[in-house]
Amino acid sequence: MSISIKRLMDIVSSRTINFLSDEMDIHVDRQDIKLISNNRLELNYITSVITIGSTPHIFIIFSYEKELINKIFEVYTKELDIEVEERAEYMEETAGDLVNIIVGNSIAEFSSGITISLSPPIVISSAESIAKSRAVKFFVNDLTTFYGNLRIFCVGPNELFEI
Amino acid sequence: MQEQKPTSLNFMVVDDSGITTKKMAKVLEELGHKVIGVARTGREAIERYVEVNPDMVTMDITMPDMNGIEATRNICREYKDAMIIMVTSHGQEQMVVDAIKAGALGYVIKPFKPETLKASIDRILDKFWN
Numbered sequence: 545m546s547i548s549i550k551r552l553m554d555i556v557s558s559r560t561i562n563f564l565s566d567e568m569d570i571h572v573d574r575q576d577i578k579l580i581s582n583n584r585l586e587l588n589y590i591t592s593v594i595t596i597g598s599t600p601h602i603f604i605i606f607s608y609e610k611e612l613i614n615k616i617f618e619v620y621t622k623e624l625d626i627e628v629e630e631r632a633e634y635m636e637e638t639a640g641d642l643v644n645i646i647v648g649n650s651i652a653e654f655s656s657g658i659t660i661s662l663s664p665p666i667v668i669s670s671a672e673s674i675a676k677s678r679a680v681k682f683f684v685n686d687l688t689t690f691y692g693n694l695r696i697f698c699v700g701p702n703e704l705f706e707i
Numbered sequence: 708m709q710e711q712k713p714t715s716l717n718f719m720v721v722d723d724s725g726i727t728t729k730k731m732a733k734v735l736e737e738l739g740h741k742v743i744g745v746a747r748t749g750r751e752a753i754e755r756y757v758e759v760n761p762d763m764v765t766m767d768i769t770m771p772d773m774n775g776i777e778a779t780r781n782i783c784r785e786y787k788d789a790m791i792i793m794v795t796s797h798g799q800e801q802m803v804v805d806a807i808k809a810g811a812l813g814y815v816i817k818p819f820k821p822e823t824l825k826a827s828i829d830r831i832l833d834k835f836w837n
Contacts (some may be wrong), residue, residue, distance in 0.1 A: 567818055624729050637726040644724075644769065645817050648796025659801045662769050664723055 549602065553577065553683045553698045555650045556604060560687065560696060563646055568619045570612075570689050577685040585674045585682060588695060589613060592639040594647050595663035603699040605674075606643045609692030613639060640665035712836035716828070719744040719761035721752040721778065722794070723770040727817075731765055731794070734821045738828070749773030753781050756789070763828065766811070768795040768802065776802075776809045783810025790835075792827050794819070 557575060564570040589610035596602045608616070617635045620642075626634055644665045651660050676682060676699070683698040718740050720731045725747070732742040744759035746752040750773045752766065764782070768775040775793060782789050792813035793806045803814050812834070813827035 563818075621726065621730075623733055624726075634726045637724050641724050641727060645796040648769070649798050649816070652798030652800075659799060659805065662797070664769050664771050 549681075549683060549698055549700050552596075552602070552604075552650070552654065553685060553696070555653050556647060556698065557685045557687070557696060559646050559650045560606075560694070563642070563649075564616075564687075564689065564694075568616055570615060570619075570691060572687045572689055574688040575685055576688075577683065580682050580684050582682075583676055585676070585684070585697060586695075587668070587671050587673055588693065589669070590636065590639050591668040591671060592643040592665050593668065594643045594665045596647065596651060597660050601700070603697070604643060604647050605695075605697035605699065606639065606646075607695040607697070608639060609694070612689060612692035612694060615691040616642065636667040636669065640667045712832050713762065714739060716740045716762040717743045717759075719746065719752070719755060719759055719764045721746045721749070721764060721770070721775065722767040723747050724767075727767070734824060735765075738821060738825050740828075749775055749778030749781075752778045756782050756786070763790040763792065763831070765792050765794045765815075765824075768793060768797050768806070776805050776811075779806065779811050780809040790831055792824075792831070794824070 557577065561572045564572060588607040590613050591605060591607040593603055593605045596604065613635060617638045620638050621634060648662060654660060679701060680699055681702055685696045687694040718735050720728045720742055722728050722731065728745050735742055744755050744761060746755045748770050766775040766779055779791050782791065791811045792815060793811045794815045794817060796817045798816050806814055812831045815824055815827050
């Protein structure tokens with residue numbers, strides 16, 4: 545699999561902005577995309593992670609502020625009866641569903657005849673940060689909405705960051 | 708197989724996300740169908756298929772344990788009249804080809820509108836009953 549992480553980040557960001565607008569009626573007011581050199585990534589309230597491909601692994605991470613994931617959950621489940629005791633579990637599944645749908649849709653633009661696999665999403669709550677090794681780099685895009693911030697991270701080996 | 712084209716089908720929904728199975732059940736019920744079984748992994752789908760004997764299955768692709776294409780291949784090998792629609796976020800052309808080769812009769816990309824799923828169900832029914 546030979547891809548530019550910058551291109552992947554642009555496609556995932558664009559799909560995310562469109563998804564939030566079209567499916568959730570949540571509009572992104574500002575985005576700030578940058579390559580970061582910190583060894584530690586600051587996470588928001590709830591975080592979902594998906595892996596693309598097998599070798600090398602690329603991770604796409606969506607980290608939502610609390611008010612934003614609450615709003616997304618409210619819209620995503622508006623026609624469902626959710627019991628109070630199911631709420632936390634389904635909110636995590638909502639975070640997982642979003643990264644799965646958006647990244648699944650995005651990689652169609654990369655596949656060009658080959659199949660690129662995706663892992664099932666995993667969801668992390670109550671984590672404050674992720675540390676990175678020197679062998680990987682991060683792109684981050686901070687999407688600002690009325691309901692709060694969504695941080696999108698794209699993490700992969702150094703050699704994929706040639707722009 | 709019934710002589711007349713059915714208007715209400717018994718479905719099994721396969722997806723590792725509980726919230727997606729709930730949403731899918733709601734859509735199918737609104738379209739006049741009934742969900743008689745749910746599975747959360749590919750392997751569970753194979754086991755549940757025998758138990759619940761659904762008319763049609765909606766099948767996710769990315770799942771733990773065994774993916775939906777592998778599960779579809781297994782079910783279709785054993786049950787030649789199985790009717791399976793892939794419902795997945797994967798829009799890759801090759802993934803569609805793989806799913807059809809495995810035996811899937813329809814392919815719907817998430818997020819989807821109810822009318823898209825209805826059209827896929829109708830196309831399959833038309834193929835067998837017209």
